[in-house]
Amino acid sequence: MRFHVITIFPDIFDSYMNESIIGRAKEKKLIDIKFYNPRDFIRAPKNNYRPVDDRPYGGGPGMVMRVEPLIKAIEKSLSKIKDKKRVKIINFSPSGKKFTTEYAKNSVKKYTDIIFICGRYEGIDARIDKIFKTENISIGDYVLTGGELPAMVLIDSISRQIKGVLGKFESLEEERISSSEVYTRPEVLKYKNKNYKVPKVLLSGNHKDIEEWKKTNK
Ligand code: SAH
Numbered sequence: 001m002r003f004h005v006i007t008i009f010p011d012i013f014d015s016y017m018n019e020s021i022i023g024r025a026k027e028k029k030l031i032d033i034k035f036y037n038p039r040d041f042i043r044a045p046k047n048n049y050r051p052v053d054d055r056p057y058g059g060g061p062g063m064v065m066r067v068e069p070l071i072k073a074i075e076k077s078l079s080k081i082k083d084k085k086r087v088k089i090i091n092f093s094p095s096g097k098k099f100t101t102e103y104a105k106n107s108v109k110k111y112t113d114i115i116f117i118c119g120r121y122e123g124i125d126a127r128i129d130k131i132f133k134t135e136n137i138s139i140g141d142y143v144l145t146g147g148e149l150p151a152m153v154l155i156d157s158i159s160r161q162i163k164g165v166l167g168k169f170e171s172l173e174e175e176r177i178s179s180s181e182v183y184t185r186p187e188v189l190k191y192k193n194k195n196y197k198v199p200k201v202l203l204s205g206n207h208k209d210i211e212e213w214k215k216t217n218k
Helices: 020-027 067-079 101-110 127-132 148-159 207-216
Strands: 002-006 032-036 087-098 113-117 135-138 188-191 194-197
Touching: 002 067, 002 148, 020 148, 032 067, 067 113, 067 127, 087 101, 087 127, 087 148, 101 148, 113 148, 135 148
Parallel strands: 002 032, 002 113, 087 113, 087 135
Antiparallel strands: 188 194
């Protein structure tokens, strides 16, 4: 899976996308992440000021990301994609369709490339959605300052659905019974004169009982 990220702040991705499971997935070439900065697609005037945003028509606070540099950045990303039928273009919006694990799974099945447009300020000029037939995705009912965190959330969640990305494919929730209540050593933890024990059943070695317990402790 190749992720193409349209962002004016590519540095934001540096640490998260290079560590741990996602970093290893990149090294193993199971995923690839490319960046396209709309700023690079503006002819710099003499004073080198490159506005990627402008005032909104109709008034109101905040700025809107201009359409031309975004078109060029998206076109550049599309030029790198061979199979144009298996590409999805996602624009982020707090009022978009809610992202889910189901969406992540389907994405792995359907696409070889996903383009993320990371809005900033009040968002991007709405004409982008019409031109590129984007899908508007929300990661939750709250407003963030930009689409970079949502892009990382989707890359993380989609990547772990790709075979070979997690240490064991069985680590995927749907491959086994998983519980949000998990324990590791020590068996008994003493903290401020109180003992905190691992549930007995998990130490029993009785797999049937353990699975039962996990089902009821999701
Ligand atoms: N005025 C806009 C909000 C802009 S927030 C509105 O009412 O819709 C700036 C950018 O952050 C958005 O363009 C989007 O890319 C991103 N963003 C903010 N909250 C988000 C969320 N919950 N899910 C996905 N993207 C979000």
